[in-house]
Amino acid sequence: MNEELRDLYQDVIIEHSKRPRNNRALEAPANSAQGYNPLCGDQVKIYVRMDDGKVADVAFEGAGCAISTASASVMTETLKGMSADEAEALFTSFHDLVTGAAGPDDEDLGKLAVFGGVSEFPARVKCATLCWHTLRAAIAGQEDPVTTE
Amino acid sequence: MTASATAAERPTVTAFDPEAVRRDFPALHQEIHGHPLAFLDNAASSQRPRQVIEEIARFDSNDYANIHRGVHELSQRATAAYEGARDKVVRFINANDRKEIIFTRGTTDSINLVASSFARPVLNLGDEIIVTTMEHHSNIVPWQMICRERGAVIRVAPINDRGELEIEEFEKLLNPRTKLVAMVHVSNALGTINPVKRAIDAAHAKGVPVLLDGAQAIPHLRVDVQDLDVDFYAFSAHKMFGPTGVGVLYGKQALLESMPPYQGGGDMISVVTFEKTFYNGLPAKFEAGTPNITGVVGLGAAIDYLEQLDWGAVTAYEADLLDYGTELLEKIPGVKIIGTAEEKASVLSFLIDGIHPHDVGTILDRNGVAVRAGHHCAQPVMQRFSIPATTRASLAFYNNRDDIDALDRAIRNTIEVFS
Numbered sequence: 001m002n003e004e005l006r007d008l009y010q011d012v013i014i015e016h017s018k019r020p021r022n023n024r025a026l027e028a029p030a031n032s033a034q035g036y037n038p039l040c041g042d043q044v045k046i047y048v049r050m051d052d053g054k055v056a057d058v059a060f061e062g063a064g065c066a067i068s069t070a071s072a073s074v075m076t077e078t079l080k081g082m083s084a085d086e087a088e089a090l091f092t093s094f095h096d097l098v099t100g101a102a103g104p105d106d107e108d109l110g111k112l113a114v115f116g117g118v119s120e121f122p123a124r125v126k127c128a129t130l131c132w133h134t135l136r137a138a139i140a141g142q143e144d145p146v147t148t149e
Numbered sequence: 150m151t152a153s154a155t156a157a158e159r160p161t162v163t164a165f166d167p168e169a170v171r172r173d174f175p176a177l178h179q180e181i182h183g184h185p186l187a188f189l190d191n192a193a194s195s196q197r198p199r200q201v202i203e204e205i206a207r208f209d210s211n212d213y214a215n216i217h218r219g220v221h222e223l224s225q226r227a228t229a230a231y232e233g234a235r236d237k238v239v240r241f242i243n244a245n246d247r248k249e250i251i252f253t254r255g256t257t258d259s260i261n262l263v264a265s266s267f268a269r270p271v272l273n274l275g276d277e278i279i280v281t282t283m284e285h286h287s288n289i290v291p292w293q294m295i296c297r298e299r300g301a302v303i304r305v306a307p308i309n310d311r312g313e314l315e316i317e318e319f320e321k322l323l324n325p326r327t328k329l330v331a332m333v334h335v336s337n338a339l340g341t342i343n344p345v346k347r348a349i350d351a352a353h354a355k356g357v358p359v360l361l362d363g364a365q366a367i368p369h370l371r372v373d374v375q376d377l378d379v380d381f382y383a384f385s386a387h388k389m390f391g392p393t394g395v396g397v398l399y400g401k402q403a404l405l406e407s408m409p410p411y412q413g414g415g416d417m418i419s420v421v422t423f424e425k426t427f428y429n430g431l432p433a434k435f436e437a438g439t440p441n442i443t444g445v446v447g448l449g450a451a452i453d454y455l456e457q458l459d460w461g462a463v464t465a466y467e468a469d470l471l472d473y474g475t476e477l478l479e480k481i482p483g484v485k486i487i488g489t490a491e492e493k494a495s496v497l498s499f500l501i502d503g504i505h506p507h508d509v510g511t512i513l514d515r516n517g518v519a520v521r522a523g524h525h526c527a528q529p530v531m532q533r534f535s536i537p538a539t540t541r542a543s544l545a546f547y548n549n550r551d552d553i554d555a556l557d558r559a560i561r562n563t564i565e566v567f568s
Contacts (some may be wrong), residue, residue: 002182002183002515004515005511005512005515005566008511009508009566009567011511014567016565018503039523040506040507040522040523040524040537040538041523041524041528041531041537042507042537043537063537064507064568065505065506065507065508066504066505066508067507067508069505077424095252105246121511123511124507124511142261
């Protein structure tokens with residue numbers, strides 16, 4: 001198989017896309033936001049419950065490609081216990097990773113480093129970042145749907 | 150063209166040489182990610198033959214100037230080339246008169262012209278426009294916009310599970326409030342060829358004019374607007390091996406005469422004072438401003454290219470290729486074709502079990518196979534089949550069995566990646 005394809009569709013990503021974690025709705029009280037990628041029709045809804053300034057629980061619903069589903073799944077696994085500022089800083093590192101602005105050796109990334117292969121596929125960056133943009137809106141309590149365009 | 154007869158049942162194609170045609174298209178001869186390119190995204194936009202590329206370069210290098218106003222030599226040459234292309238379109242679709250051919254920016258612009266200049270003046274509160282479930286967004290949204298403005302409504306003719314228009318249901322929708330039927334000739338998402346003659350006859354029996362969106366039909370079928378008796382026919386150059394940014398609206402002369410201008414500006418007037426302006430006659434009335442002169446010349450070159458082909462042989466060849474692709478894809482476990490109409494052209498829209506079309510598109514690309522993944526600007530079609538998207542391979546006459554074999558291998562590779 002093509003090496004770049006193997007980097008993109010790593011086992012961890014395939015596994016999360018088939019068996020996504022935290023793939024459910026959160027009961028109130030929780031913030032939520034809708035994200036939409038009009039290019040491919042992918043939709044994601046992110047739920048987040050903040051407790052004492054930290055992420056107490058986070059989950060997602062929606063149908064999407066393997067990259068967007070795995071990204072949302074790994075994101076929800078990573079965020080628990082973080083403050084909004086820490087989540088924002090992690091998004092910046094993640095964004096740098098998938099756009100190729102930084103390598104996968106940033107230690108803060110942890111498991112998110114598996115998305116390093118996305119940087120070779122510019123058309124797929126939005127698949128990986130949609131859930132993060134939507135998370136940001138959910139934490140901020142923004143009502144308008146987030147789109148990638 | 151049908152996808153139902155097997156390839157073996159068809160007569161052998163001899164009058165059309167696809168390998169000779171392939172040599173005319175420079176873009177086809179390259180490697181993508183280490184594989185020979187299999188360009189199967191023709192429904193989005195087709196490649197151009199060197200005859201079109203060279204004619205555009207020749208025109209721009211020698212004859213280019215603004216048209217219709219200059220007394221100088223280049224303006225006269227450019228005007229002759231531009232108006233010459235109009236005569237080519239007249240012959241190509243068998244229009245009755247050059248006044249019936251309006252150059253536009255493309256199919257979308259052509260449809261918007263009809264929405265603005267034909268539909269707006271005739272629509273009143275409660276009036277209806279009929280479309281079908283399988284329309285491209287460009288044949289939905291302009292009507293929605295004009296209907297909202299006029300208090301009119303859109304009625305939608307349904308399609309069956311094979312992606313065929315339910316023609317009896319369509320006929321039942323025709324009523325005294327119907328002011329227009331707007332229908333796709335060949336579906337971009339499903340490949341369905343609609344029974345447009347029957348639809349037009351049924352609409353005319355109720356005094357209703359019909360617009361056909363011919364964007365996907367024009368590269369695959371020979372269209373005769375007089376034989377169809379269609380009132381408006383819209384198509385784009387870039388899907389028929391010509392350049393982007395230019396298209397055609399055909400309209401029956403009496404209808405076009407009765408319509409007010411679409412846009413105001415230069416070229417569409419005869420006399421302008423601040424008190425009153427007299428509009429120009431057809432076709433200039435609908436061509437305000439300096440048009441896409443080079444684009445129109447390129448469209449003319451594309452028509453010249455198409456007219457030297459034996460179209461009986463081309464359609465037989467394309468049908469054979471579509472059958473071959475259908476048979477191969479049906480053999481792959483987990484692959485399901487969306488759009489299995491009896492009358493079909495060019496399109497293989499499909500799903501792979503458990504794999505999102507966007508991922509399929511990426512992996513196919515790495516195998517050198519260019520397809521489109523998504524809703525194909527036909528979201529109501531996706532809703533009809535309760536799917537978010539499909540992967541779509543769409544053929545042109547320059548494709549061959551190697552391209553289909555590459556698609557088959559790449560789909561199997563995709564399934565492997567996800568296994």
